[in-house]
Amino acid sequence: MSLEEVAKRAKVSTATVSRVLNNIEVVRGSTRARVLKAVEELKYQPNLHARTLAGGKSRTLGMIVSNMENPFFVDVFRALDADAHAHGYEVVMANTDYRAEQLVASIHLMIARRVAGLAVIVSEMDSSLIQELSESNMPVVFFDVGAPRKNLSNVRVNYNRGIERVVEYLYDLGHRRMAFVGHHPTLGPTSLRERTFVETVSRHAPNVEWRTAVDADGLEGGRHATRELLHSGFRPTAIICVNDFMAVGVLRELREQGLRVPEDVSVTGFDNIRLSEFCHPQLTTVHIPRDRIGHLVFESLMPDQSRTRPPGREVVLDTELVLRESTGPVPAVL
Amino acid sequence: MSLEEVAKRAKVSTATVSRVLNNIEVVRGSTRARVLKAVEELKYQPNLHARTLAGGKSRTLGMIVSNMENPFFVDVFRALDADAHAHGYEVVMANTDYRAEQLVASIHLMIARRVAGLAVIVSEMDSSLIQELSESNMPVVFFDVGAPRKNLSNVRVNYNRGIERVVEYLYDLGHRRMAFVGHHPTLGPTSLRERTFVETVSRHAPNVEWRTAVDADGLEGGRHATRELLHSGFRPTAIICVNDFMAVGVLRELREQGLRVPEDVSVTGFDNIRLSEFCHPQLTTVHIPRDRIGHLVFESLMPDQSRTRPPGREVVLDTELVLRESTGPVPAVL
DNA sequence: TTGAAAGCGCTACCAG
């Protein structure tokens, strides 16, 4: 089942078969029909590798995420995938589980695949990797990391402003003992987001007593971090989570400790994933437009298509505080 | 950056470069070092397409799922992915969103990629597709669908028995008005699982009044199905869900309608995904060993590796009822 | 409108 067999059966050259398969409008109708018939009869299936190799260009985009269990990433993927399909592209996803070595492996694999573009949606990036990607000359778009340059674009959300909104809101509600639940960063001892929290608090709410706890990104991580937090003796009146996914885990541990939300302690998430509306109590969170991120990512990756975002650009998305049931005024001291 | 350039720089033939890149232990140490140096200096990245084309075999497995938002599929994928990586394989995932056309497209794409094996984890399969896959001669493993034959293996779970366990348990608790919340099957008017419920009820609990509701697989679908159910005037004392993911949506709608779980109505899920323990109340559900499924899938796909599952086989996994907070005795009639 | 043929980058076989 190769082009040649089809060609033979249709009594044309492989070039012609290739033409009809690629919808090149120069083939005579009758020839075309003959070829299609042969394709059908032989149940011919093209070989993508041969096609990519010969054509020199791939119709595949790559997307690397830190944690595909977190619905946030899945949402971005789906938006990107939809756009890609609409334009005849495929997207293959790779998961790093926040492991640096896996990130390196995934990036190399994507390069080996000669993807038409690569979206890197991970928390932290090694600068040598950025360098390597830059030199690879393939269109790359990062989420929330690195600075744009030549083939490297950037989509980021104003995380600082989001955390600020949360802290201010909680502060106004009277909270003076806050905790931040984050997840392990790929590199460095302190995650960027954790640092953002710390700085925001000291700037906007200096008289607040705070603590941070860190664990794996996920339901279990949120739960565990909370257990540690409580175990340390600290009694926050509000727990600010790095994302909704972990917040749901926090909610569970609190429930098990007999602490009511929001009566005893307020909890906030981040991302506004669908689940944040389906847990109990529903999470107060910060909305991040994941669909837009997916669309922007696609635009950034398209090589030359008309009227799309040029490479080497950066776009910053703003966030929005979403008030729901998990937050309330600070509990009255008895 | 092709093999040839590396060869030139290292002053060896492309054959030799290929050998060191593929760890073929016949190259002299000094030559090897020279090649590696050239690779390093040129930042050479192999071309996977050329490699696959020339070698005639791919190190990629494919996996097609119906709904990657549902953690069930993600869990299976992760187990498979882990095994694959451990053996030097990659797995690319495709999502069909329960759309038949998308399934066809995904399968064709996988064939075009010449994957070394394909896992098809979707609810329903067209028999012509099964035929096509069978003829493709590539190792394929289905989940819960079709019958094994030559290159087609099968992993399934005893869904019937699982539903039976749920119905019996609920029946013993005194429930006589049950509802089943399912999701759209790809084909046919009634999903297999819905039918299983109906048959189980009539066999094991003939005097039970029941109804079914169907919607999209997901949080929103579960919620919507429940709303419709309640809207119809039917007042089940127990709602059996096709999976945990939808059950979480059911829980939310019930809460909004002011119905308490399990005091007013019991709810059960299926799959025992992590989330089922993190929602409130925690779901009584049926455990499906997703890790094992992933491992079995991998084994079924491995061509000839020693001591692995031969192709064309079928393995049926049993389930286990997990009792948690979402079920209880039928509410007393006042 | 169609065919012939030169690669695309790599693997694998055959010599040496």
Add this chain to the structure above:
DNA sequence: CTGGTAGCGCTTTCAA
């Protein structure tokens, strides 16, 4: 241990 070379299946000039 290493080099030469024939493809793998397809796209893409260049001629016809």
